Amino acid sequence: MKISTAFFALVPLVAALPPVFRAVDVTNSTSVISPDTQGNVFVCTDAGFTGSCQVFSSSGQCVNFPSSFNDDITSVGPDSGQDCFFWNDINCSGAELGPLRSPGTSDLNVAATVQFNDHLSSFQ
Numbered sequence: 267m268k269i270s271t272a273f274f275a276l277v278p279l280v281a282a283l284p285p286v287f288r289a290v291d292v293t294n295s296t297s298v299i300s301p302d303t304q305g306n307v308f309v310c311t312d313a314g315f316t317g318s319c320q321v322f323s324s325s326g327q328c329v330n331f332p333s334s335f336n337d338d339i340t341s342v343g344p345d346s347g348q349d350c351f352f353w354n355d356i357n358c359s360g361a362e363l364g365p366l367r368s369p370g371t372s373d374l375n376v377a378a379t380v381q382f383n384d385h386l387s388s389f390q
């Protein structure tokens with residue numbers, strides 16, 4: 267509801283602009299909305315996307331993992347076509363892992379990423 271209200275509120279402004287400015291795809295609702303609807307990451311507490319698993323969504327903002335996943339994640343799978351960053355502390359602070367792209371990593375418990383295994387607390 268909020269998105270469509272904002273979108274239609276912009277239409278008169280866009281229509282008032284000279285055609286050359288309209289070429290910037292502001293009227294293309296697919297490209298305007300899709301970045302906000304694809305911020306999903308699939309995480310699991312064990313390697314190989316096993317154990318307890320859940321999909322979390324971020325519309326570009328920082329998301330803290332709930333206590334059931336905090337400091338317990340071993341495999342992470344971002345949606346395709348986006349860069350996903352993870353942090354060892356809440357509010358996207360502390361040691362940073364990323365950018366990770368699809369298919370992500372099925373086991374953080376390897377030398378290159380062991381500092382993040384069972385340590386992730388937030389993502390964006």
Ligand SMILES: *[C@@H]1O[C@H](CO)[C@@H](O)[C@H](O)[C@H]1NC(C)=O
Nearest residue numbers: 291293294295296297298300
């Ligand atoms: C809207 O943008 C998307 C993604 O950039 C593109 O694939 C699609 O063809 C565009 N549609 C129109 C009508 O311009």
Ligand SMILES: *[C@@H]1O[C@H](CO)[C@@H](O)[C@H](O)[C@H]1NC(C)=O
Nearest residue numbers: 328330355356357358359388
């Ligand atoms: C995390 O962010 C929230 C909301 O901005 C804030 O209230 C909280 O104090 C922050 N916590 C830490 C540890 O940074």
